[in-house]
Amino acid sequence: MRVLVTGGAGYIGSVIVAALVRRNHEVLVIDNLYKGHRAAVMALAQLLTVDLGNAAAVERSLAEYGVEAVIHMAADSLVGESMQNAAKYFRNNVVNSLLLANAMVATGVRRLVFSSTAAVYGEPETVPIAEDAPLEPTNVYGESKLAFERMLRWYDQVHGLSSIALRYFNAAGAVGDLGEDHDPETHLIPIVLQVPLGKRDAVQLFGTDYPTPDGTCIRDYIHVGDLAEAHVLALDALARGDVPSGAYNLGNGTGYSNRQVIDAARRVTGHAIPAIEAPRRPGDPAALVASSERIRRDLDWQPRVPGIDEIVASAWEWHQRFPNGYPD
């Protein structure tokens, strides 16, 4: 299939591109390289450096390349930043996504896999969280993703655009030469690994008074390779037309507190990794753990690297090989 991956130069997007190319799909990447890395786009994929806000260019690319399906990854994705700049998140995650959906309708592209998030649930009443749990985001990032998910429901009904939203829990780890390189880095696992890499002295624990066993937030970490495979399965299911439009959670079903993640990194790296207690970060729910039963059942998705130590070890291996990340 000819597949467009928006944001395909980003951390998760680049691993998805690699997975698609391995399956002999032809891949076009659209990325404005605002956060993505040119070097992360495999030589086999074509990269167009275009902003999704440039609707005319996006529509032209869909038509000229003969795109048959889209995986939409391009977005801003930081909870903390979203609570300081709501406008940026609604513009990039809602308005630009809408422009993309309209370009798809205009060019007759009717299959979309959308990168969504566990943040659509907000503070869950029960964990693990199933897809039919209440959707009440506690931050702008989650709200912006939910807004587009809701639009997609109507685009299916009104415009015949089938879509699968994948609600990621916490992506981590690396696949081959593709790993996590954000600037600035805000995610827990790469920040923790900066200590044994000699790039910071200690890690801050944002909030130690949450209603969890050790007082720190609990998250469900999923290996980026397992996440990428789910996109390939979702794309195949849309192509076969054998699942209705909808949403799937993607996590391992096991939660680890921030302290437990640091402990895993201590085991994996053999470094003491000092932790300093710090105030809460606005918008953080206390615990997010997925039930991924639906995607296991419907798409036969099976995580290959479910353990936290293996996930952290995979990230550690990449950061040791590429201590300065990507060249650009």
Ligand code: UDP
């Ligand atoms: N966190 C932390 N110190 C850091 C970075 C993150 O304590 O330097 C916490 C953060 O507040 C949250 C958890 O780690 O409770 C996971 O945050 P991350 O940004 O990695 O992912 P998110 O769950 O926000 O998508």
